[in-house]
Amino acid sequence: MKEKIYVHVADDHKILIEGIIAVINTDENIETIGYSLTGKEVIDWINNKDNKADVLILDITMPVLDGIEVLTYFQQRNIKQKVIILSSYDDVKIVQEMLSLGCSGYITKNNAGEHIIEGIKAVHRGEQYFSSDLHKDLINILSGHKVIEEGEMPEEKLLEELTERELKVLRLISKEYNTTEIADKLNLATSTVKTYRKSLLKKLKVKNVVGLVMYAMKHKII
Secondary structure, X not given: OOOOEEEEEEOOOHHHHHHHXXXXXXXXXXXXEEEEOOHHHHHHHHOOOOOOOOEEEEOOOOOOOOHHHHHHHHHHOOOOOEEEEEEOOOOHHHHHXXXXXXXXXXXXXXXXXXXXXXHHHHHHXXXXXXXXXXXXXXXXHHHHHOOOOOOOOOOHHHHHHOOHHHHHHHHHHHOOOOHHHHHHHHOOOHHHHHHHHHHHHXXXXXXXXXXXXXXXXXXXXX
């Protein structure tokens, strides 16, 4: 039996919360445990000793305290809560600010239905996650301005260790194909594609899809 993932949802529109919960309920391994309509309610919730949520879905624009103030509160008190921002804003500068405040994922509301379950699972595993509409801008920003820490960007010789199939998967990932689309394109099972993805992350010593795409760009694989 897979480990259950518990999620708390915070947004000032109850109808949106109900929609998110409805999507989450389609996956038997994820369960919502309450919701908050204001940033103040989120603070009260996080300080509740009975809080057992693994992932917090958090809107930026909320009354009393907004999402930025909530993340700042977490950061100042060293509260280790995994957070996915769910927002109508798609400005990459806002995404960067949220990342600097400690969030692990960012999904635009227009893409919530498509990405929320995959995002929750990725963030629960300790990965970063962004909805597909943000990938291109994020990659452009990161490739131009991010300082790569030692060990994060692999040496060029590691390219030689990739199999032809791994290279094909890497190219498709870099072109923003999702797991299902890659499986269809290469006539593979989705589980096999996930295995290739994990292998690529391990071989190339990067942490997430952004790292894979940056590697592909650097070595002119795409």
